[in-house]
Amino acid sequence: MSAIARPKNLWLGRWGFVLAATGSSVGLGNIWKFPYMTGEYGGGAFVLVYLLCIVAVGVPVMMAEVAVGRRGRGSPVDAIRRVAREAGRSGLWSALGWMAMLCGFMILSFYVVVAGWSVSYLWKSLSGGLQADSVAGMAAIFEANNANPWNLGFWSTLVTLATMSIVGLGVQGGIERSVRWMMPGLVLMLAVMIVYAMFSGGFAAGVDFLFAFEFGKLSGAGVLAAMGHAFFTLSLASGAILTYGAYLPETQSIWRTTLTVAICDTLVALMAGLAIFPVIFANGMDPDSGPGLIFMSLPLAFQQMPLGGVVEVIFFLMLAVAALTSAISMIEATVAWLNESHGIPRRRAAWGVGIVLWLVSTLAMLSFNLGAEWKWGGRHVFDWLDFLTSRLMMPLGGLGMAVLAGFLLRREAMRDELGLPATLFTAWRLVIRYISPLAILVVFLDALGWLGGGFDWRWLLAVPLAGLVVEGLSARRTGDRQA
Ligand code: PFF
Numbered sequence: 385m386s387a388i389a390r391p392k393n394l395w396l397g398r399w400g401f402v403l404a405a406t407g408s409s410v411g412l413g414n415i416w417k418f419p420y421m422t423g424e425y426g427g428g429a430f431v432l433v434y435l436l437c438i439v440a441v442g443v444p445v446m447m448a449e450v451a452v453g454r455r456g457r458g459s460p461v462d463a464i465r466r467v468a469r470e471a472g473r474s475g476l477w478s479a480l481g482w483m484a485m486l487c488g489f490m491i492l493s494f495y496v497v498v499a500g501w502s503v504s505y506l507w508k509s510l511s512g513g514l515q516a517d518s519v520a521g522m523a524a525i526f527e528a529n530n531a532n533p534w535n536l537g538f539w540s541t542l543v544t545l546a547t548m549s550i551v552g553l554g555v556q557g558g559i560e561r562s563v564r565w566m567m568p569g570l571v572l573m574l575a576v577m578i579v580y581a582m583f584s585g586g587f588a589a590g591v592d593f594l595f596a597f598e599f600g601k602l603s604g605a606g607v608l609a610a611m612g613h614a615f616f617t618l619s620l621a622s623g624a625i626l627t628y629g630a631y632l633p634e635t636q637s638i639w640r641t642t643l644t645v646a647i648c649d650t651l652v653a654l655m656a657g658l659a660i661f662p663v664i665f666a667n668g669m670d671p672d673s674g675p676g677l678i679f680m681s682l683p684l685a686f687q688q689m690p691l692g693g694v695v696e697v698i699f700f701l702m703l704a705v706a707a708l709t710s711a712i713s714m715i716e717a718t719v720a721w722l723n724e725s726h727g728i729p730r731r732r733a734a735w736g737v738g739i740v741l742w743l744v745s746t747l748a749m750l751s752f753n754l755g756a757e758w759k760w761g762g763r764h765v766f767d768w769l770d771f772l773t774s775r776l777m778m779p780l781g782g783l784g785m786a787v788l789a790g791f792l793l794r795r796e797a798m799r800d801e802l803g804l805p806a807t808l809f810t811a812w813r814l815v816i817r818y819i820s821p822l823a824i825l826v827v828f829l830d831a832l833g834w835l836g837g838g839f840d841w842r843w844l845l846a847v848p849l850a851g852l853v854v855e856g857l858s859a860r861r862t863g864d865r866q867a
Contacts, residue, residue, distance in 0.1 A: 392457075392724065393555040393631050400560045401632045402641050402648075407563040407709030408624045409649040410570070412498050413617040415703050416678055418653040419660045421609055423671035426601030427593045431657075433607050435650065437614035441820045443646045444812055445782050446618050446625055448789035450638050451801035453629025459721035460484045460623040463630055464788070471793045480784040481623070485721060487777040488622035488714040489737075493744040494769040495714065496547070499707035500539030500749070501679060504529055506700035514683045514696065519669070522680040530752035540749050544742050547711040551719050552734035555631055559712055566705050573702035574652065577659035580695050586666030587658075593671060594657045604830075611827045612774050617649055619710070621781030622773070623717030630720075639804045639812075659699075663689070678703070715741065779828040783821050790817035818854060 395401045422430050455470075456463025460481030468477035508514045508525075516522045530536055550558040581587055619625050632638065660682060664671055667685040671677070682699070686692035715737060722733035747755065751766035758764055763771060789798060790813060799809055 393720075394633050395560055395631050396556050397560065397564070398636075399564075400556075401628060401636065402644050403563040403567045404559055404709075404713070405619075405625060405628050405641070405645040406648045407567050408619045408628065408713030409617060409645060409710070410652045411617075411619075411706050411710030412495065412502070412703070413613065413710075414649065414653040415656045415660075415706055416498065416502075416675070417613065418617065419657050420674055420677040421613060422594065422657060423661075423677060424674060425603070425606035425609060426598070427671070428595050428597040429599050429602040430606050430610060431594055431654075432597050433602065434610040434613060437611045437823070438618070438646060438650055440815060441611065441782070441823050442614040442618045442620065443643065444816045444820050445615075445620050445785055446646060447639055447642050447802055447812065448785050448798075448816060449620060449626040450629030450632065450642050451798055452785070452789065452793075453626040454632050454634075454638065455797060455801050457630050458724055459630070460626050460717050461721055462725055463626060467793055467797070468788070471797065473792050477784075477788060477792075480781060480788065481626075483777055483784075484621055484623040484626065484781050485717045487773050487781060488624055488717050489741065490744075490769050490777070491622055491773045492547070492711055492714040492741060494748045494766050495707070495711060496540045496543045496741075496745045497536070497749050497752075497766065499543040499704065499711060500536060500541075501529070502700055502703040502707055503542060504535070504539040505679060505683070506697065506704055509683070509693070509696040509700050515687065516684060519673070519680055519684055522684045523676065526676060526679050533750060533753045536749050536752060537746060540745055541742065543708070543711065544738060544745060546708060547715060548734045548738035548741075550708075550712050551715055552731040554730055555716075559716065562712070563709055566709050570702055570705050570709075573698050573705075574655055574659065576698055577695065577702070578655055580691070581659045581662040584662045584666040584689065586662035586664070589665040590658060590660075590662035593661050593665070594654065608827050608830050611823065612778065615778040615782055616774050617653065618646060619713060621778045621785065622714060624713035627717040627720055628713065637803050639802050639808070776828070776832075779824045783824045783828065786816050786821045786824065790821070 395404070397403075418434075452467050453460075453463050456466040458466065461478045462481070464481040465475045465478035469475050505514065508529075514522075514525065516525055550562050552558065553561075581590065615621060629638070632641065660678065661671055663685045664677075664681055667688050669681045669685060673681050678699075683696060686696040686699075689695075715734075718737050719730060719733045722728045722737070723730045726733075728736070748766045748769055751758070751764035755764060760768070795813070798813075802809060802812065804812055
Protein backbone atom coordinates (compact mmCIF):
# COMPACT_ATOMS: atom_id res chain seq x y z
CA MET A 385 0.00 0.00 0.00
CA SER A 386 1.48 3.32 -0.94
CA ALA A 387 2.02 5.51 2.03
CA ILE A 388 1.50 8.78 0.28
CA ALA A 389 -1.96 9.68 -0.79
CA ARG A 390 -5.47 8.39 -0.85
CA PRO A 391 -6.96 7.75 -4.27
CA LYS A 392 -9.83 9.87 -5.45
CA ASN A 393 -10.61 8.14 -8.72
CA LEU A 394 -10.23 4.43 -9.27
CA TRP A 395 -11.18 2.16 -12.15
CA LEU A 396 -14.43 0.48 -11.25
CA GLY A 397 -14.14 -2.76 -13.15
CA ARG A 398 -11.57 -5.50 -12.97
CA TRP A 399 -10.65 -4.76 -16.59
CA GLY A 400 -10.89 -0.97 -16.31
CA PHE A 401 -7.17 -0.28 -16.39
CA VAL A 402 -6.33 -2.92 -18.95
CA LEU A 403 -9.05 -1.74 -21.33
CA ALA A 404 -8.28 1.95 -20.93
CA ALA A 405 -4.50 1.53 -21.16
CA THR A 406 -4.80 -0.81 -24.12
CA GLY A 407 -7.14 1.75 -25.67
CA SER A 408 -4.46 4.36 -25.13
CA SER A 409 -1.64 2.35 -26.60
CA VAL A 410 -3.56 0.86 -29.51
CA GLY A 411 -4.11 3.71 -31.90
CA LEU A 412 -3.01 5.31 -35.13
CA GLY A 413 0.48 4.25 -34.14
CA ASN A 414 -0.47 0.60 -34.59
CA ILE A 415 -2.72 0.78 -37.61
CA TRP A 416 -1.30 3.73 -39.55
CA LYS A 417 2.31 4.26 -38.48
CA PHE A 418 3.55 0.75 -37.76
CA PRO A 419 2.51 -0.75 -41.13
CA TYR A 420 3.95 2.11 -43.17
CA MET A 421 7.17 2.20 -41.14
CA THR A 422 7.54 -1.56 -41.59
CA GLY A 423 7.00 -1.02 -45.29
CA GLU A 424 9.58 1.77 -45.45
CA TYR A 425 12.25 0.08 -43.35
CA GLY A 426 12.10 -3.21 -45.15
CA GLY A 427 9.79 -5.57 -43.27
CA GLY A 428 10.79 -8.39 -40.92
CA ALA A 429 14.11 -7.07 -39.67
CA PHE A 430 12.43 -3.84 -38.59
CA VAL A 431 9.68 -5.83 -36.87
CA LEU A 432 12.25 -7.81 -34.90
CA VAL A 433 14.11 -4.72 -33.71
CA TYR A 434 10.82 -3.08 -32.80
CA LEU A 435 9.93 -6.12 -30.68
CA LEU A 436 13.33 -5.94 -28.96
CA CYS A 437 12.78 -2.26 -28.20
CA ILE A 438 9.38 -3.03 -26.71
CA VAL A 439 10.90 -5.66 -24.43
CA ALA A 440 14.13 -3.88 -23.49
CA VAL A 441 12.84 -0.34 -23.14
CA GLY A 442 9.10 -0.06 -23.58
CA VAL A 443 7.83 -2.56 -21.04
CA PRO A 444 10.28 -1.69 -18.21
CA VAL A 445 9.59 2.04 -18.57
CA MET A 446 5.85 1.39 -18.78
CA MET A 447 5.96 -0.56 -15.52
CA ALA A 448 7.89 2.27 -13.91
CA GLU A 449 5.30 4.80 -15.05
CA VAL A 450 2.37 2.81 -13.73
CA ALA A 451 4.18 2.24 -10.43
CA VAL A 452 4.96 5.94 -10.03
CA GLY A 453 1.40 6.84 -10.96
CA ARG A 454 -0.15 4.49 -8.46
CA ARG A 455 2.23 5.32 -5.65
CA GLY A 456 1.87 9.06 -6.21
CA ARG A 457 -1.87 8.88 -6.93
CA GLY A 458 -2.32 11.87 -9.15
CA SER A 459 -1.55 13.73 -12.35
CA PRO A 460 2.04 13.33 -13.56
CA VAL A 461 3.15 16.59 -11.91
CA ASP A 462 1.71 15.74 -8.51
CA ALA A 463 2.46 12.03 -8.57
CA ILE A 464 6.11 12.48 -9.50
CA ARG A 465 6.57 15.23 -6.91
CA ARG A 466 5.10 12.99 -4.21
CA VAL A 467 7.15 9.91 -4.99
CA ALA A 468 10.33 11.95 -5.34
CA ARG A 469 9.79 13.60 -1.97
CA GLU A 470 8.90 10.28 -0.37
CA ALA A 471 12.33 9.05 -1.45
CA GLY A 472 13.97 12.20 -0.06
CA ARG A 473 14.63 13.63 -3.53
CA SER A 474 13.92 17.07 -4.87
CA GLY A 475 10.33 17.94 -5.71
CA LEU A 476 11.75 19.50 -8.86
CA TRP A 477 11.54 16.08 -10.45
CA SER A 478 7.94 17.08 -11.08
CA ALA A 479 9.38 18.90 -14.11
CA LEU A 480 9.30 15.47 -15.69
CA GLY A 481 5.55 15.49 -15.14
CA TRP A 482 5.23 18.90 -16.74
CA MET A 483 7.08 17.74 -19.79
CA ALA A 484 4.92 14.62 -20.01
CA MET A 485 1.73 16.66 -19.83
CA LEU A 486 2.95 19.05 -22.47
CA CYS A 487 4.03 16.13 -24.64
CA GLY A 488 0.58 14.52 -24.44
CA PHE A 489 -1.02 17.83 -25.34
CA MET A 490 1.31 18.39 -28.29
CA ILE A 491 0.81 14.87 -29.64
CA LEU A 492 -2.93 15.32 -29.45
CA SER A 493 -2.66 18.57 -31.41
CA PHE A 494 -1.48 16.73 -34.51
CA TYR A 495 -3.13 13.42 -33.69
CA VAL A 496 -6.60 14.90 -34.07
CA VAL A 497 -5.69 15.86 -37.63
CA VAL A 498 -4.78 12.28 -38.57
CA ALA A 499 -7.80 11.02 -36.63
CA GLY A 500 -9.81 13.55 -38.67
CA TRP A 501 -8.49 11.93 -41.86
CA SER A 502 -9.74 8.61 -40.56
CA VAL A 503 -13.23 9.90 -39.79
CA SER A 504 -13.48 11.73 -43.08
CA TYR A 505 -12.41 8.53 -44.87
CA LEU A 506 -15.05 6.64 -42.95
CA TRP A 507 -17.56 9.13 -44.26
CA LYS A 508 -16.17 8.90 -47.79
CA SER A 509 -16.27 5.13 -47.78
CA LEU A 510 -19.88 5.20 -46.58
CA SER A 511 -20.95 7.77 -49.14
CA GLY A 512 -19.07 6.29 -52.08
CA GLY A 513 -16.53 9.09 -52.31
CA LEU A 514 -13.49 6.83 -52.46
CA GLN A 515 -13.44 5.85 -56.10
CA ALA A 516 -10.36 6.14 -58.30
CA ASP A 517 -8.64 3.99 -60.87
CA SER A 518 -5.03 4.39 -59.79
CA VAL A 519 -2.90 5.21 -56.75
CA ALA A 520 -2.44 8.64 -58.31
CA GLY A 521 -6.21 9.04 -58.38
CA MET A 522 -6.42 8.09 -54.70
CA ALA A 523 -3.60 10.52 -53.96
CA ALA A 524 -5.63 13.24 -55.65
CA ILE A 525 -8.59 12.46 -53.36
CA PHE A 526 -6.29 12.62 -50.35
CA GLU A 527 -4.87 15.94 -51.43
CA ALA A 528 -8.27 17.41 -52.18
CA ASN A 529 -9.39 16.36 -48.71
CA ASN A 530 -6.45 18.25 -47.22
CA ALA A 531 -6.53 21.26 -49.47
CA ASN A 532 -9.72 22.72 -48.06
CA PRO A 533 -9.11 24.02 -44.51
CA TRP A 534 -12.84 24.11 -43.75
CA ASN A 535 -13.23 20.49 -44.65
CA LEU A 536 -10.15 19.26 -42.81
CA GLY A 537 -10.88 21.57 -39.88
CA PHE A 538 -14.39 20.19 -39.62
CA TRP A 539 -13.19 16.63 -39.15
CA SER A 540 -10.43 17.42 -36.68
CA THR A 541 -12.82 19.63 -34.72
CA LEU A 542 -15.25 16.74 -34.58
CA VAL A 543 -12.56 14.50 -33.09
CA THR A 544 -11.60 17.21 -30.59
CA LEU A 545 -15.23 17.56 -29.50
CA ALA A 546 -15.67 13.82 -29.09
CA THR A 547 -12.43 13.55 -27.09
CA MET A 548 -13.24 16.39 -24.74
CA SER A 549 -16.82 15.20 -24.19
CA ILE A 550 -15.63 11.79 -23.04
CA VAL A 551 -12.89 13.14 -20.79
CA GLY A 552 -15.29 15.74 -19.38
CA LEU A 553 -17.59 12.93 -18.23
CA GLY A 554 -14.93 11.63 -15.88
CA VAL A 555 -12.70 8.65 -15.32
CA GLN A 556 -15.43 6.11 -14.70
CA GLY A 557 -18.44 7.71 -16.40
CA GLY A 558 -16.51 8.85 -19.49
CA ILE A 559 -13.27 7.01 -20.11
CA GLU A 560 -14.01 3.63 -18.54
CA ARG A 561 -17.55 3.48 -19.87
CA SER A 562 -16.52 4.28 -23.43
CA VAL A 563 -13.57 1.87 -23.61
CA ARG A 564 -15.74 -0.92 -22.27
CA TRP A 565 -17.54 -1.17 -25.59
CA MET A 566 -15.04 0.48 -27.94
CA MET A 567 -12.21 -1.98 -27.22
CA PRO A 568 -14.19 -5.20 -27.80
CA GLY A 569 -15.61 -3.55 -30.92
CA LEU A 570 -12.13 -2.82 -32.14
CA VAL A 571 -10.97 -6.40 -31.62
CA LEU A 572 -14.02 -7.69 -33.46
CA MET A 573 -13.40 -5.40 -36.44
CA LEU A 574 -9.75 -6.39 -36.55
CA ALA A 575 -10.72 -10.06 -36.53
CA VAL A 576 -13.04 -9.50 -39.50
CA MET A 577 -10.23 -7.70 -41.33
CA ILE A 578 -7.78 -10.55 -40.77
CA VAL A 579 -10.20 -13.23 -41.92
CA TYR A 580 -10.79 -11.13 -45.02
CA ALA A 581 -7.04 -10.78 -45.58
CA MET A 582 -6.65 -14.55 -45.29
CA PHE A 583 -8.91 -15.02 -48.26
CA SER A 584 -7.43 -12.15 -50.25
CA GLY A 585 -4.85 -14.29 -51.98
CA GLY A 586 -1.90 -12.30 -50.60
CA PHE A 587 -1.75 -13.68 -47.08
CA ALA A 588 1.41 -15.74 -47.53
CA ALA A 589 3.20 -12.78 -49.08
CA GLY A 590 2.05 -10.57 -46.19
CA VAL A 591 3.26 -13.02 -43.54
CA ASP A 592 6.53 -13.38 -45.33
CA PHE A 593 7.03 -9.65 -45.52
CA LEU A 594 6.35 -9.14 -41.81
CA PHE A 595 8.24 -12.10 -40.43
CA ALA A 596 11.15 -12.81 -42.76
CA PHE A 597 14.00 -11.34 -40.74
CA GLU A 598 16.45 -10.14 -43.34
CA PHE A 599 19.13 -8.31 -41.46
CA GLY A 600 20.77 -7.05 -44.59
CA LYS A 601 17.86 -4.64 -44.93
CA LEU A 602 18.29 -3.19 -41.47
CA SER A 603 19.71 0.33 -41.25
CA GLY A 604 20.71 2.52 -38.33
CA ALA A 605 17.80 4.77 -39.19
CA GLY A 606 15.48 1.76 -38.96
CA VAL A 607 16.73 0.87 -35.48
CA LEU A 608 16.27 4.42 -34.26
CA ALA A 609 12.82 4.69 -35.74
CA ALA A 610 11.87 1.39 -34.08
CA MET A 611 12.94 2.74 -30.70
CA GLY A 612 11.03 5.99 -31.12
CA HIS A 613 8.00 4.06 -32.20
CA ALA A 614 8.15 1.76 -29.17
CA PHE A 615 7.61 4.84 -27.00
CA PHE A 616 4.87 6.24 -29.14
CA THR A 617 2.93 3.03 -29.45
CA LEU A 618 3.00 2.31 -25.71
CA SER A 619 1.93 5.92 -24.96
CA LEU A 620 5.00 6.46 -22.78
CA ALA A 621 6.37 9.72 -21.42
CA SER A 622 3.20 11.60 -22.28
CA GLY A 623 1.35 11.38 -19.02
CA ALA A 624 -1.24 8.94 -20.31
CA ILE A 625 -0.04 5.67 -18.80
CA LEU A 626 1.15 7.30 -15.59
CA THR A 627 -2.22 8.95 -15.02
CA TYR A 628 -4.15 5.79 -15.84
CA GLY A 629 -1.84 4.02 -13.39
CA ALA A 630 -2.89 6.50 -10.73
CA TYR A 631 -6.41 5.05 -10.95
CA LEU A 632 -5.28 1.44 -10.58
CA PRO A 633 -6.61 -0.20 -7.39
CA GLU A 634 -4.07 -1.58 -4.93
CA THR A 635 -5.50 -5.04 -5.38
CA GLN A 636 -4.37 -5.33 -8.98
CA SER A 637 -0.90 -6.39 -10.02
CA ILE A 638 1.04 -3.72 -11.89
CA TRP A 639 3.37 -6.05 -13.70
CA ARG A 640 0.63 -8.40 -14.84
CA THR A 641 -1.74 -5.69 -16.07
CA THR A 642 1.07 -3.71 -17.72
CA LEU A 643 2.45 -6.76 -19.45
CA THR A 644 -1.04 -7.58 -20.70
CA VAL A 645 -1.37 -4.09 -22.16
CA ALA A 646 2.03 -4.25 -23.87
CA ILE A 647 1.29 -7.69 -25.30
CA CYS A 648 -2.11 -6.59 -26.60
CA ASP A 649 -0.56 -3.50 -28.17
CA THR A 650 2.10 -5.53 -29.92
CA LEU A 651 -0.40 -8.12 -31.11
CA VAL A 652 -2.65 -5.44 -32.55
CA ALA A 653 0.26 -3.87 -34.44
CA LEU A 654 1.22 -7.23 -35.92
CA MET A 655 -2.40 -8.05 -36.66
CA ALA A 656 -2.88 -4.70 -38.38
CA GLY A 657 0.12 -5.61 -40.53
CA LEU A 658 -1.49 -8.98 -41.26
CA ALA A 659 -4.73 -7.25 -42.19
CA ILE A 660 -3.15 -4.65 -44.46
CA PHE A 661 -0.16 -6.12 -46.31
CA PRO A 662 -1.94 -9.17 -47.79
CA VAL A 663 -4.53 -6.86 -49.34
CA ILE A 664 -1.76 -4.64 -50.70
CA PHE A 665 0.19 -7.59 -52.14
CA ALA A 666 -2.89 -9.31 -53.53
CA ASN A 667 -3.39 -6.23 -55.69
CA GLY A 668 0.18 -6.03 -56.86
CA MET A 669 1.01 -2.84 -54.94
CA ASP A 670 4.16 -1.74 -53.15
CA PRO A 671 4.34 -1.79 -49.36
CA ASP A 672 6.65 1.21 -49.13
CA SER A 673 4.37 4.06 -50.06
CA GLY A 674 4.83 5.84 -46.71
CA PRO A 675 2.21 7.67 -44.63
CA GLY A 676 -0.28 7.44 -47.49
CA LEU A 677 -0.30 3.62 -47.37
CA ILE A 678 -3.67 3.21 -45.69
CA PHE A 679 -5.24 6.31 -47.21
CA MET A 680 -4.23 5.70 -50.82
CA SER A 681 -3.01 2.20 -51.68
CA LEU A 682 -5.34 0.38 -49.31
CA PRO A 683 -8.64 1.94 -50.46
CA LEU A 684 -7.65 1.30 -54.04
CA ALA A 685 -6.92 -2.32 -53.20
CA PHE A 686 -10.30 -2.69 -51.46
CA GLN A 687 -12.02 -1.24 -54.44
CA GLN A 688 -10.68 -4.05 -56.60
CA MET A 689 -11.86 -6.82 -54.31
CA PRO A 690 -15.16 -8.58 -53.62
CA LEU A 691 -16.92 -7.12 -50.56
CA GLY A 692 -14.14 -4.52 -50.47
CA GLY A 693 -16.61 -1.67 -49.94
CA VAL A 694 -17.95 -3.16 -46.72
CA VAL A 695 -14.51 -4.06 -45.42
CA GLU A 696 -13.30 -0.56 -46.17
CA VAL A 697 -16.03 0.89 -43.95
CA ILE A 698 -15.06 -1.51 -41.18
CA PHE A 699 -11.41 -0.57 -41.57
CA PHE A 700 -11.91 3.17 -41.24
CA LEU A 701 -14.38 2.73 -38.39
CA MET A 702 -11.78 0.65 -36.60
CA LEU A 703 -9.17 3.33 -37.22
CA ALA A 704 -11.44 6.07 -35.86
CA VAL A 705 -12.25 4.06 -32.71
CA ALA A 706 -8.59 3.27 -32.12
CA ALA A 707 -7.70 6.94 -32.51
CA LEU A 708 -10.41 8.11 -30.12
CA THR A 709 -9.46 5.75 -27.26
CA SER A 710 -5.88 7.05 -27.60
CA ALA A 711 -6.86 10.69 -27.88
CA ILE A 712 -8.74 10.67 -24.58
CA SER A 713 -5.70 9.33 -22.77
CA MET A 714 -3.42 12.09 -24.05
CA ILE A 715 -5.41 14.85 -22.44
CA GLU A 716 -6.55 13.08 -19.27
CA ALA A 717 -3.31 14.04 -17.48
CA THR A 718 -3.87 17.76 -18.04
CA VAL A 719 -7.54 17.62 -17.12
CA ALA A 720 -6.76 15.58 -13.99
CA TRP A 721 -4.10 18.10 -13.00
CA LEU A 722 -6.45 21.09 -13.40
CA ASN A 723 -9.10 19.24 -11.50
CA GLU A 724 -7.02 17.90 -8.63
CA SER A 725 -4.48 20.65 -8.13
CA HIS A 726 -6.60 23.64 -9.00
CA GLY A 727 -10.07 22.48 -8.05
CA ILE A 728 -11.48 23.28 -11.48
CA PRO A 729 -14.54 21.09 -12.12
CA ARG A 730 -13.68 18.34 -14.56
CA ARG A 731 -16.11 19.34 -17.25
CA ARG A 732 -14.99 22.96 -17.24
CA ALA A 733 -11.34 21.88 -17.25
CA ALA A 734 -11.99 19.63 -20.24
CA TRP A 735 -13.64 22.36 -22.27
CA GLY A 736 -11.01 24.92 -21.31
CA VAL A 737 -8.19 22.63 -22.43
CA GLY A 738 -10.26 21.74 -25.48
CA ILE A 739 -10.30 25.35 -26.66
CA VAL A 740 -6.52 25.71 -26.42
CA LEU A 741 -6.14 22.35 -28.08
CA TRP A 742 -8.43 23.39 -30.88
CA LEU A 743 -6.31 26.50 -31.54
CA VAL A 744 -3.03 24.58 -31.68
CA SER A 745 -4.49 21.74 -33.72
CA THR A 746 -5.89 24.25 -36.18
CA LEU A 747 -2.34 25.46 -36.78
CA ALA A 748 -1.28 21.84 -37.34
CA MET A 749 -4.22 21.32 -39.68
CA LEU A 750 -3.32 24.44 -41.68
CA SER A 751 0.06 22.84 -42.45
CA PHE A 752 -1.74 20.91 -45.16
CA ASN A 753 -3.29 23.87 -46.89
CA LEU A 754 -3.10 27.60 -46.12
CA GLY A 755 0.00 27.24 -43.98
CA ALA A 756 1.89 24.84 -46.24
CA GLU A 757 4.51 27.53 -46.70
CA TRP A 758 4.85 28.41 -43.02
CA LYS A 759 8.00 26.49 -42.42
CA TRP A 760 10.81 26.87 -39.96
CA GLY A 761 13.94 24.80 -40.43
CA GLY A 762 12.22 22.86 -43.20
CA ARG A 763 9.28 21.74 -41.07
CA HIS A 764 5.78 23.07 -40.73
CA VAL A 765 3.75 23.03 -37.52
CA PHE A 766 2.47 19.48 -37.96
CA ASP A 767 5.97 18.10 -38.52
CA TRP A 768 7.42 20.09 -35.64
CA LEU A 769 4.84 18.74 -33.22
CA ASP A 770 5.59 15.21 -34.38
CA PHE A 771 9.37 15.67 -34.35
CA LEU A 772 9.57 17.45 -30.98
CA THR A 773 7.41 14.85 -29.26
CA SER A 774 8.52 11.52 -30.70
CA ARG A 775 12.16 12.35 -31.31
CA LEU A 776 12.96 14.59 -28.34
CA MET A 777 10.40 14.80 -25.55
CA MET A 778 9.47 11.12 -25.43
CA PRO A 779 13.07 9.83 -25.30
CA LEU A 780 14.02 12.52 -22.78
CA GLY A 781 10.97 11.78 -20.63
CA GLY A 782 11.65 8.05 -20.83
CA LEU A 783 15.25 8.62 -19.82
CA GLY A 784 14.15 10.72 -16.86
CA MET A 785 11.67 8.07 -15.79
CA ALA A 786 14.28 5.32 -16.04
CA VAL A 787 16.75 7.32 -13.93
CA LEU A 788 14.08 8.23 -11.40
CA ALA A 789 12.70 4.71 -11.02
CA GLY A 790 16.03 2.91 -11.38
CA PHE A 791 18.33 5.06 -9.26
CA LEU A 792 16.46 7.63 -7.20
CA LEU A 793 13.29 6.10 -5.85
CA ARG A 794 13.64 3.56 -3.10
CA ARG A 795 14.22 0.04 -4.27
CA GLU A 796 11.65 -1.27 -1.79
CA ALA A 797 9.01 1.20 -2.94
CA MET A 798 9.36 0.01 -6.51
CA ARG A 799 9.42 -3.61 -5.42
CA ASP A 800 6.22 -3.19 -3.41
CA GLU A 801 4.40 -1.44 -6.22
CA LEU A 802 5.47 -3.70 -9.06
CA GLY A 803 4.91 -6.90 -7.08
CA LEU A 804 7.30 -8.80 -9.37
CA PRO A 805 8.77 -12.14 -8.25
CA ALA A 806 12.31 -11.59 -6.90
CA THR A 807 14.31 -12.69 -9.93
CA LEU A 808 12.12 -10.76 -12.33
CA PHE A 809 12.42 -7.68 -10.15
CA THR A 810 16.20 -7.95 -10.28
CA ALA A 811 16.00 -8.26 -14.04
CA TRP A 812 13.65 -5.27 -14.29
CA ARG A 813 16.05 -3.18 -12.23
CA LEU A 814 19.02 -4.17 -14.29
CA VAL A 815 17.20 -3.24 -17.46
CA ILE A 816 15.78 0.04 -16.22
CA ARG A 817 19.13 1.15 -14.80
CA TYR A 818 21.39 0.30 -17.68
CA ILE A 819 19.77 -1.00 -20.80
CA SER A 820 16.82 1.36 -21.19
CA PRO A 821 18.61 4.64 -20.40
CA LEU A 822 21.61 3.93 -22.61
CA ALA A 823 19.48 2.78 -25.50
CA ILE A 824 17.29 5.87 -25.18
CA LEU A 825 20.35 8.08 -25.01
CA VAL A 826 21.53 6.81 -28.36
CA VAL A 827 18.18 7.64 -29.96
CA PHE A 828 18.18 11.02 -28.36
CA LEU A 829 21.67 11.94 -29.51
CA ASP A 830 20.80 10.81 -32.99
CA ALA A 831 17.70 12.99 -33.01
CA LEU A 832 19.95 15.91 -32.17
CA GLY A 833 22.13 14.92 -35.09
CA TRP A 834 25.14 14.19 -32.89
CA LEU A 835 25.66 10.75 -34.28
CA GLY A 836 25.96 12.15 -37.77
CA GLY A 837 23.29 9.91 -39.26
CA GLY A 838 25.83 7.14 -39.83
CA PHE A 839 24.96 5.32 -36.66
CA ASP A 840 25.86 1.64 -36.68
CA TRP A 841 23.14 -0.20 -34.77
CA ARG A 842 25.52 -2.97 -33.68
CA TRP A 843 26.94 -0.55 -31.12
CA LEU A 844 23.71 -1.04 -29.21
CA LEU A 845 24.87 -4.54 -28.36
CA ALA A 846 27.53 -2.95 -26.15
CA VAL A 847 24.78 -1.48 -23.99
CA PRO A 848 23.68 -4.63 -22.11
CA LEU A 849 27.30 -5.68 -21.71
CA ALA A 850 28.22 -2.37 -20.13
CA GLY A 851 25.23 -2.72 -17.79
CA LEU A 852 26.29 -6.16 -16.67
CA VAL A 853 29.85 -5.03 -15.98
CA VAL A 854 28.72 -2.02 -13.94
CA GLU A 855 26.21 -4.08 -12.00
CA GLY A 856 28.76 -6.85 -11.40
CA LEU A 857 31.33 -4.37 -10.12
CA SER A 858 28.89 -2.65 -7.80
CA ALA A 859 27.69 -6.02 -6.45
CA ARG A 860 31.32 -6.85 -5.63
CA ARG A 861 31.81 -3.55 -3.91
CA THR A 862 28.67 -3.98 -1.77
CA GLY A 863 29.82 -7.51 -1.03
CA ASP A 864 33.22 -6.19 0.11
CA ARG A 865 31.57 -3.66 2.35
CA GLN A 866 29.32 -6.23 3.95
CA ALA A 867 32.14 -8.74 4.40
N1 PFF B 1 -0.14 4.97 -28.40
C1 PFF B 1 -0.88 5.78 -29.34
C2 PFF B 1 -0.80 5.16 -30.71
O1 PFF B 1 -0.06 4.20 -30.90
O2 PFF B 1 -1.47 5.64 -31.60
C3 PFF B 1 -0.38 7.19 -29.36
C4 PFF B 1 -0.28 7.84 -28.03
C5 PFF B 1 -1.35 7.78 -27.13
C6 PFF B 1 0.84 8.54 -27.70
C7 PFF B 1 -1.26 8.41 -25.90
C8 PFF B 1 0.93 9.17 -26.47
C9 PFF B 1 -0.12 9.10 -25.59
F1 PFF B 1 -0.04 9.70 -24.45
